[in-house]
Amino acid sequence: MSFYEALLSALQALNAHKQRAALTMLGIIIGVAAVIAMVAIGGGARQQVAAQIRSLGANLLIVLPGNITLTGVRLGSGASNTLTDLDAEAIMREISSVQTSAPTLRPSVQIVADSQNWASFAFGITEGYFEAREWEVEIGRSFTPEEIQRGGQVVILGWTVVQNLFPGGEDPVGQTIRLRNVPMTVIGIMARKGQSALGTDQDDAVFVPLTTARSRLTGTNRANSRQVGSIMVKVHEGEDLNAALEEVRQLLRQRHRLQPDQDDDFTIRNLSEIAATREASANTLAWLLAAVAAVSLIVGGIGIMNIMLVSVTERTREIGLRMAVGARPGDIMRQFLIEATVLAAIGGIIGVILGIGAAEAVSTKAGWPLLIDPLIVIGAVIFSGFVGIFFGWYPAWNASRLNPVEALRSA
Amino acid sequence: MALVEIVDLRKTYHLGGQDIHALDGVSLQVEAGEFVAVMGPSGSGKSTFMNLVGCLDRPTAGTYRLDGEAISTLSADGLAAVRNRRIGFVFQQFHLIQEINAVANVELPMIYAGQPRSLRRGMAIAALSRVGLGDRLHHKPTELSGGQQQRVAIARALVNKPAILLADEPTGALDSRTSLDIMALFQTLHRDGVTVIVVTHEPDVAAFASRVIHFRDGRILKDSTHQPRDAAVALAQLEGEAA
Numbered sequence: 001m002s003f004y005e006a007l008l009s010a011l012q013a014l015n016a017h018k019q020r021a022a023l024t025m026l027g028i029i030i031g032v033a034a035v036i037a038m039v040a041i042g043g044g045a046r047q048q049v050a051a052q053i054r055s056l057g058a059n060l061l062i063v064l065p066g067n068i069t070l071t072g073v074r075l076g077s078g079a080s081n082t083l084t085d086l087d088a089e090a091i092m093r094e095i096s097s098v099q100t101s102a103p104t105l106r107p108s109v110q111i112v113a114d115s116q117n118w119a120s121f122a123f124g125i126t127e128g129y130f131e132a133r134e135w136e137v138e139i140g141r142s143f144t145p146e147e148i149q150r151g152g153q154v155v156i157l158g159w160t161v162v163q164n165l166f167p168g169g170e171d172p173v174g175q176t177i178r179l180r181n182v183p184m185t186v187i188g189i190m191a192r193k194g195q196s197a198l199g200t201d202q203d204d205a206v207f208v209p210l211t212t213a214r215s216r217l218t219g220t221n222r223a224n225s226r227q228v229g230s231i232m233v234k235v236h237e238g239e240d241l242n243a244a245l246e247e248v249r250q251l252l253r254q255r256h257r258l259q260p261d262q263d264d265d266f267t268i269r270n271l272s273e274i275a276a277t278r279e280a281s282a283n284t285l286a287w288l289l290a291a292v293a294a295v296s297l298i299v300g301g302i303g304i305m306n307i308m309l310v311s312v313t314e315r316t317r318e319i320g321l322r323m324a325v326g327a328r329p330g331d332i333m334r335q336f337l338i339e340a341t342v343l344a345a346i347g348g349i350i351g352v353i354l355g356i357g358a359a360e361a362v363s364t365k366a367g368w369p370l371l372i373d374p375l376i377v378i379g380a381v382i383f384s385g386f387v388g389i390f391f392g393w394y395p396a397w398n399a400s401r402l403n404p405v406e407a408l409r410s411a
Numbered sequence: 412m413a414l415v416e417i418v419d420l421r422k423t424y425h426l427g428g429q430d431i432h433a434l435d436g437v438s439l440q441v442e443a444g445e446f447v448a449v450m451g452p453s454g455s456g457k458s459t460f461m462n463l464v465g466c467l468d469r470p471t472a473g474t475y476r477l478d479g480e481a482i483s484t485l486s487a488d489g490l491a492a493v494r495n496r497r498i499g500f501v502f503q504q505f506h507l508i509q510e511i512n513a514v515a516n517v518e519l520p521m522i523y524a525g526q527p528r529s530l531r532r533g534m535a536i537a538a539l540s541r542v543g544l545g546d547r548l549h550h551k552p553t554e555l556s557g558g559q560q561q562r563v564a565i566a567r568a569l570v571n572k573p574a575i576l577l578a579d580e581p582t583g584a585l586d587s588r589t590s591l592d593i594m595a596l597f598q599t600l601h602r603d604g605v606t607v608i609v610v611t612h613e614p615d616v617a618a619f620a621s622r623v624i625h626f627r628d629g630r631i632l633k634d635s636t637h638q639p640r641d642a643a644v645a646l647a648q649l650e651g652e653a654a
Contacts, residue, residue, distance in 0.1 A: 012510055321506040322523075323491065324465070324506075325494065325520040326491050326494050326496070326524060328487070328488045328491040329488070330488070331491075403468075404467045405462050408467070408502065
């Protein structure tokens with residue numbers, strides 16, 4: 001009996017017991033669908049975390065003013081005013097592993113454009129900022145070095161701000177808006193960046209030159225100081241982030257003339273590390289989901305074995321007849337093995353379709369990228385076929401060992 | 412050389428620590444072209460005899476040659492091949508596969524013989540026409556009467572052109588008119604040169620054979636030849652009485 005004949009006869013047998021075949025397949029269908037959906041969902045979650053890391057800017061350290069203790073009263077983080085743009089320049093100049101160092105001021109501002117107004121943060125920045133954030137101006141242009149140096153009255157808007165100030169869809173570039181009543185010309189709009197790893201909307205911001213922010217947007221007591229709110233330090237790709245962190249720390253301690261027994265008057269955060277931790281937990285989750293799904297596939301296989309054993313018992317007379325007209329034990333074995341495999345493979349294919357559907361639904365709802373690896377799809381179908389062969393083996397072997405005389409006599 | 416040569420054939424079953432001699436030294440020969448009826452009460456060994464002649468089972472001792480080939484020493488695959496090519500089975504319960512139609516049922520032995528698809532169909536249709544079912548090719552067994560199902564089974568038995576047609580109580584599940592129909596068909600096949608062995612416990616059925624072998628307690632009690640009754644004539648008589 002050729003493989004093709006055996007396949008036909010398997011399809012015939014399955015067709016004759018549609019309901020049973022469908023119920024048997026259900027285990028495999030659920031198993032495969034779960035594998036596909038879980039791997040896709042896990043992958044999507046991982047992708048999202050990776051995207052968050054990218055949006056944060058990779059290899060990034062953030063230096064914040066530290067807390068200080070004044071006559072026994074501890075003030076919170078940021079209370080110290082020792083961090084200056086000169087520190088930022090020194091970091092850039094003296095630490096070789098640093099790619100760019102961007103001092104930032106971040107006063108909150110009320111923005112007015114014609115009839116609309118909106119509260120946001122104005123980031124006072126220098127040239128290095130967009131490089132450190134790996135962020136680009138999408139429409140219009142960025143600041144010229146002259147604007148940054150002289151404190152030009154120009155502003156670049158984040159996407160959320162554009163949406164709120166110009167709901168009619170007019171082009172903001174070239175228009176004049178007011179920040180804390182200071183008129184400024186819009187010269188550009190940032191590319192959309194979305195949520196940060198910590199959940200804040202990064203597009204809800206406007207950007208002005210640091211000098212402008214300092215002189216026009218912050219309180220007068222800060223107007224002439226060189227103080228900044230934070231410094232973003234981007235380390236060259238491939239450099240050890242923790243070593244760079246330590247170098248920055250030593251440099252700032254030295255610049256701030258801190259004695260060995262004094263605490264740092266600043267804090268350095270390694271944001272990539274937070275993101276990496278999240279990625280690791282996303283990975284763990286993905287593996288866990290895949291493992292649960294694989295177990296359900298094996299349970300589906302046991303279902304196939306169960307039904308095949310029933311089927312062999314039920315069709316004992318047919319097996320006896322086939323033997324009487326010339327089927328060899330191997331022919332019988334092959335027939336049932338193919339039947340189990342076809343059952344599992346069809347279940348696998350249906351499972352793939354359902355799994356992709358489920359993954360698509362979840363990723364649409366969660367706003368994740370849909371990540372379906374064709375290798376996983378092919379792997380799942382092949383694996384379910386193997387589940388069929390593995391769990392179909394024993395029933396098929398049982399069938400092939402039947403004694404034709406007894407098989408024919410069975411009721 | 413005889414078609415079937417059996418010498419001192421024995422089959423012993425072990426049941427509950429007891430040896431049961433189902434066949435206890437049977438020797439006989441059947442020539443090609445004979446129509447033999449095997450008779451005996453249940454437990455006489457006639458079913459065991461049929462299973463051995465049909466190569467469904469192996470003897471405990473003794474030799475069996477079919478068309479010169481020693482059967483007793485064959486492997487399971489070898490026995491399957493002999494059943495496939497040399498023997499055509501007809502059973503009391505027809506043993507048709509319910510899910511497939513008449514042609515597909517008749518094709519079954521050819522599938523195991525490795526016949527190409529293109530040849531099988533025509534041969535199956537020819538075999539069904541030969542048993543008078545040329546107009547029922549695509550009916551499934553459930554759509555056929557008992558007599559028609561048995562004809563499909565006979566077509567299936569004939570399709571590989573076997574040396575022996577082996578029928579086990581072929582009329583056991585049929586009414587008397589259909590039984591005569593089937594026996595007439597066997598007689599027609601026999602006249603065309605097919606060797607037929609019918610196992611039965613009904614003397615009425617055995618009367619249509621030219622040779623009757625009686626079994627009792629695993630041995631041959633009587634082996635006789637006589638003038639067979641003509642099933643076609645019996646059928647005509649039956650129909651005459653009915654009319």
